[in-house]
Amino acid sequence: MKNILFGIFVLLLSACGNEEIVESPQLEKGDTVELTMSVNVPDVSSARSFDEKATIKSLYLVVFDKQGYLAESAQATDFQTNGDETSFKVTLHQTANKRIIHFIANYEIGNLDYGSESEIIGKMNVSDNQNAYWQRIELESGIANDNVTAVEMKRVPLLRNFAKITVNADASNFQFEGFAVVNSLNKGTIAPYNTQGGGFANFISGEASLSYNAITAQGYTGFVPGDAKVNSELPVENAFQMEPYYLYERQHPGDNTTTYILLKGKFNNGASTYYKLDMVYKNADDVLTYYNLLRNFQYVVTINSVTGNGYSTIEEAAAQPANNNFSGSVLTKSLLNISDGHERLLVSFTDTTVVSTDKITLKYKYIPDIQSANTNNGAVNLSLVKEGEVIGAVNQLSGQDSQGYGSIEITPNEPGDLTLTQTVTLIGGSLSRDVTFTLRKQQIMEVSCLPETVVGSVGESVDLFIKIPNGLSETLFPLTFLIEAEALSLYPDAAKDYMPVKVGASIVPSKNGASSFGFERELTYDAYKGLAVENGTKEIICYFLTNKEESSSAVYVYNKYFNLGKTSFTSLAVPKISITVPKNNLRANDEYSYVKIYTDSNYTTTVENSPEIQFTWYRGWSDSYYRMEDDLTLTFPETVTQLYFKSYTGKKASISVAELKKAVNGTAKTLNFK
Structure with missing residues (x-):
């Protein structure tokens, strides 16, 4: 790894501040009531694209009944500003029944179709750096022009739909010249609908903003429009800024489109170079973890120390793992062999799917000094390889194999109806490897033969179709399917397909593991992606020829991630x-x-x-x-x-x-x- 920067860390921020609303009304057929409210808008640092000042330009109240279905909507009027407080009026129907009110600021709601909260509010979004504000209030006693309603609606805090990133430097040997953010979204939702737990995430308790951990504990990781696009364009030379950067909420995607920061600066009064930073923090297990960039939070990056020059070009810095997250970078997370130029840490896999309680062996090797190549597996911290949703038992094996690897024997839990994921971390010196285990039942595989009936002679074509689900994880690939005809009456058509022979225990249940042979068909992830999708599945074809006149046979297909596939074909007796x-x-x-x-x-x-x-x-x-x-x-x-x-x-x-x-x-x- 070329550059050498550190002490750079993304620090958790408190929320950007509260916007407040006072007093409110609501709906239904019957008498209406006019209520007066006021909004207190906190100061917001200027932004290059979002509004320089958090100003309420429009405000709508969307009201739902106690079942969460639309009852009415109304627009606030008569805005008057006095200092940082804006008052307004709104007319709603009086009712003694429970009402739920969504406050929507700086977004034109238009004509709303009847529906639920999630259907109506959940699909509201803005684009092109437009900022918007939202809050949800429940009025158990309904709406009336009384003290109860007035108290309930006093100082309702509005929630920003965007996040804020600031960068400052506190290193004497580094002259900070600006930063840019890469891989931000072009759209953001108005409200934080929680797809994990249902309902809307709670960001505020009373007038106090909840912490990042308190919000993620609700299962909320961000709510992004389905058609949002990632802006991956690299900044030009004059686009690096000292001012805060504002961006729409985004959960960590786990791929190479993750949002990151490019820094520009001079080390020891030298030439300007570029550094790359991931938005990460240390979790409770002291492991670097990506932030979900949640709305209404400010993320402060403080540069504490720099130990060397960065990269000479913007493009070079962007293409490398982040300076503050080499081990956990999305660019290196799948590597089995990782080194920072001093140490080396190796594992046998970083991602696997398990479909049974069969034991799995995870191997690892740590080399503290790559110049000597001596291993020290005893220095690897394995405390985070522990029981969890996927792992039922962990057994560290003694000694090491002929290649210097230590081993951990892992017994998975019994697969259930839900797909579960557990990530463990191995730490060797300053390096770490995350290993993800996914536990699920076997995937469904359907197999068939065409034609189902062939002429009873040698050399007749039999095509085997293997149908598997669309959307399989890349970590499952390459998939190798073992194909065996029970009567051993098929061989690959070499003119159409290459399938090497595989000798070993039979996959035919009636043969009870006796020695037999079949043929292997490999499917790469690239080939899988290129297959057409039909009814949620993809299909591969294997081409065979008969090698007997009486070739009738059951045909079995095996892959550990799928059920055992079975089909058959029949040969007609020829006079x-x-x-x-x-x-x-x-x-x-x-x-x-x-x-x-x-x-x-x-x-x-x-x-x-x-x-x-x-x-x-x-x-x-x-x-x-x-x-x-x-x-x-x-x-x-x-x-x-x-x-x-x-x-x-x-x-x-x-x-x-x-x-x-x-x-x-x-x-x-x-x-x-x-």
Whole structure:
């Protein structure tokens, strides 16, 4: 890793501040009441794109009944500002029934269709750096022009729909010249609907803002519009800013589009270089973890120390793992072998799916000094490899294998109806590796053969279709499917498919693990992505040929992540014909060794009972030639039109069945061996 910056850390922020609203009204058929409210808008630092000042330009109240369905909506009017307080009026229907009110500021709600809170409020979003504000209040006693309603609606805090990032430097050897944010979203939702727990996330208790941990404890990780797009454009030279940066809420995506910061600065009064920072913090287990960039929070980055120059170009810095998160960067998280130039940490895998309680072995190796290459696996902190939703038991094995790896034996829990995920961390010195285990029941696999019925002869085509779900995780790939015909009557059509043979325990249940053979079909993730989707599934085709006349068979397909697939095909019996050729009527041009007779040009399938013939020299009254020692009786399917002869010396000849029948009827035929 080239640059060397540290002490850079993203610090958790308190919420940006409260916006407040006072007094409120509500709905239903019947009498209305006009209420007066006021809004207190806190100061907000200027932004380059969002409004420089958090000003309430419009305000709507959307009212729902106690079941959470739309009752009415109204627009606030008569705005008057006095200092940092804005008052307004709104007219709502009076009611003694419970009401739920959503406050929507700086967003035009338009005509609302009847629906639930989540349907109506959840789909509201803004774009192009437009800021908006929201809050949800429940009025248990309904709406009236009384003290109860007035108290309930006093100082209602509005929630910003955007986050704020600031950067400051506190390192004497570093001159900070600005920062830029990469991979922000072009859209943001108005309200924080909680897709994990249902309902809307609570960011405020009374007038106090809840902490980041308190909000994530609700299961809330961010609510993003479904059609939001990521702006991955790198900043130009003059786009680095000292002022705060505002962006829409975004949960950590876990891929290479994660939001990050580019810093510009001079180390030890040298030339300007560039550094890359991830938005991370240390969790309770002291492991660096990505922030979800939640609305209404300010994220403060403080540069405490810098130990070297960054990268010379913006592009180079952007392409590298972050300076403050080398081990956990999305660019390095899947690497099995990681080094910072001093230490090295290796693991046998970083992501796996388990579908049974069969034990799994996780191997690891730690090299404190890559110059010496000596391992010190005892220095690896394994305390975070522990029981959880996926892992039922952990057993650290003693010693190390011939390659210097230590081993941990992991017993998964029994898979259930839910898909569960557990991530454990191995720490070696300043390096760490996250290993993710996903526990689920086996995926559904459907298999079928076409045609279902084939002619009972050798070389008939049988196509095997394997149907698997769309949306499989990349970590499952490459997928290798083991295919075995119970009657061992299929082999791959090499002209269409490459499938190597696999010898081992049979996957056919009735064979009870006896030695057998099948063929392996591999599917890469790129090939999987290229398959068409139909009814939520994707399909691969394996091409086979029959190697027997009576080829009827069940066909099994195995992959550990799926159920055992089973299908079958049937071969129709083909009528056979039998002919006897007098020994004098089938002759050879120049061959006297033993000869075998086949029904195919590949010389793999002999006629029934595999007869052998030998030609001997015969001297007649008027002619001499090689002829058969005895009469020849042949039995073969009536679909065969050509017979093939091969001698022990390797010479070959052929004759059509039609011509051979003439020899049966008295016309001598000569095989031309070559």
